[in-house]
Amino acid sequence: MKRLAIGIDIGGINTSMGLVDRAGDVYAESGFRTSEYPYFEDYSAYVKKLAASLQELCEAIPSGAQLEGIGIGAPNANFYSGRMEWPVNLWKFRPEEPNPDDKRRIFPLCDDLEAYFPDVAIRMTNDANTAALGEMIYGNARGMRDFIMVTLGTGLGSGFVSNGQMIYGHDGMAGELGHVIVEPDGRACGCGRRGCLETYVSATGIKRTAFELMARDRTPSVLRKVAFDRFDSKMITEAAEQGDALAIEVFDLTARRLARALADAVAITSPEAIILFGGLAQAGDLLLEPTRRYLEEYLLSTYRGKVKVLLSAMDGNSAAVMGAAALIWE
Incomplete structure (x- = not known):
């Protein structure tokens, strides 16, 4: 049947x-x-x-x-x-x-x-x-027993698989990587705290990073022509693909913060791979390459060269x- x-x-x-x-x-x-x-x-x-x-x-x-x-x-x-x-x-x-x-x-x-x-x-x-x-069943984690899934959309979600099992914790709410604090007293988060990873590494987070950079220095950028309420992460991706220096710096800062949090997570679960999924992950190498580079820099030497950073093989729809x-x- x-x-x-x-x-x-x-x-x-x-x-x-x-x-x-x-x-x-x-x-x-x-x-x-x-x-x-x-x-x-x-x-x-x-x-x-x-x-x-x-x-x-x-x-x-x-x-x-x-x-x-x-x-x-x-x-x-x-x-x-x-x-x-x-x-x-x-x-x-x-x-x-x-x-x-x-x-x-x-x-x-x-x-x-x-x-x-x-x-x-x-x-x-x-x-x-x-x-x-x-x-794990249909995508790039087939055959893996230890990996971290990171979803990058309006916020940042995560799922941790260890020894072939999803980690739920004692109360069913484990694995909130998006709410690891990466900047003490940083940006306000919807959870009520400040400095959570998802306020920096998400579609909304990189938009804020771009505007902070534009306010801080005078680097020329096509993004300066766009009003805040019409601005979205796709525009930053498109600008970076065209070589816009400020947009490229936005992705570099975003990757640095993501890699720092991932390095800490690796020290806890020792995954075979970290898989990125979601709208922001569609930026591809703009995010993937610096994330891989910074991750190797931040990892404990025990884990260097062992952890793959991959894009999801799943169709977003x-x-x-x-x-x-x-x-x-x-």
């Missing part, structure tokens, strides 16, 4: 899902806008919409096949509890909320979906962990869904 799984990727803007088999073949896809359910009180309606979309997807299950489970990748998702705990960009309180106690923003999504699918296994973890699982489905094959 053909075994199938549904993978769900929940983002701040969109929710995407797909019906897949273990080989990575996609039988059906669907999705809707998460952003249509922005506030705390919208969560219940979101669950109903998600359940209805899943039921429609199940209609594509071919005769003789069986739905093995539903895997979910979501921000701030706890693998052990099946809950999303204080997701920064989802189901926020309205400004006029009389009781904006963030402790209330815990969403038991697995339990809520089990009410609609009582006979189906439902598992959830954070989106960086699902990316790591997808890479399907990686999140495939990785979420991989929770069922794990």
